[in-house]
Amino acid sequence: MAPIGVLQAAHACEIFLKARLAQEHPILIFESLPKSTAECVNKTTGLLDFESLLEKGHTIAYSELPEKVWAATGKKINNIKLYNDFGKLRNSIQHFAAPNRDVSLLTSHFIYEVIDPFINSEWGMCAMDYCDDSEQYEYLIPILAKRNVYFTVSPRMYGGLNELTRLIADGTTKYQREMILRGRLTGLV
Template identity: 35%
Template sequence: MHESLREIPGRILETGLAALAQANMHAVFCDPGNEHWERISVLNAALAGELVLKAIIAREHPLLIFRDLFGLDDTTSDDLDINLLIKKGRTYNFERLPNLLWVAVGERIPDSKLYEEIQKVRNSIQHFCVPEHPDLRMLSLEFIYKNIDPLLEKHFDMCAIDFHEDHMIGYDYIVDCLISREILFNIPKEFEVHKINLEDRFSSCTSVYRSEMQKRIQNKADN
């Protein structure tokens, strides 16, 4: 294997995390004039999911994400490098990635129904128009924290709340939004919030959600 091919998973993941940072931002914040952010959050959440999946698959072998391996053959060269892949490579689309994950890694997508839902909504937004949907922000957050977040933790020891564009406050408002919507999320090392009171926020949640999140926070603190 050409040494440059080993860079592919990291390159893909880097862009996926950038999309995730924007998805978190667009799904949580809403200011006058930024009403379009809710639909952009869907596009960025789907893109982040696509790239995280490709990064996981590419760690098994970088060429697994490419649809037509025979089309990558360059008779003028004895080597296959990343520049040729950039020029000629065609990767699998969003729809096929859960199947490819299973074949390459032996793992199922955490929430396949949610994956299918965001795929349909994303396609509508991207290719035609915004569909009728009760809560696009909720869709983005659920997709991030039921699919991307567990995959990031398992394969890269990362947590989705760490990736955002609020460089002044951090992930406080993301955490606040997730708790208010009772969406479970993984806890990073040295978890700390400053702008919200966790006990106050948890007091209005169901006991099942509160118990699970408090257990996650305590387990991370103990480790």
């Protein structure tokens, strides 16, 4: 996975966290808002003009999102250290240069150990269901198993526990046990 994957994963996480805040109230995603001056007010409703909000409003920074989500929803981000470290990597790539190392393992951990638990707990989604390989799980799951990257097992996975067991065969014994337990917990039969 190229460094662009880091940018995409961080951006996806940011969007998910802001979407959750917006479910509570759309204004929560903003750090600062336009002032109630005449040019920012809709003449008909007397409310903040949407265009002004887009032009002059500033949304919450990536680094502040976990605390804002917790304050608004009570939901804490899994592995906050990984979240913060990944944010620093994202900033490095975005503003300076890509590191001279493979970032694919870290990106996999971030997607499946930070984003995946969040979207699962908030909307019942599983990241593995959005892999666009020709064979949805055939390549993804063995790679995650080799890397010992834990993920939420989708109840929609075809083949049940037998298929999961086959696909995670390259993981450690401890990893295999944990993933089979996760499969049972999500109702994979």
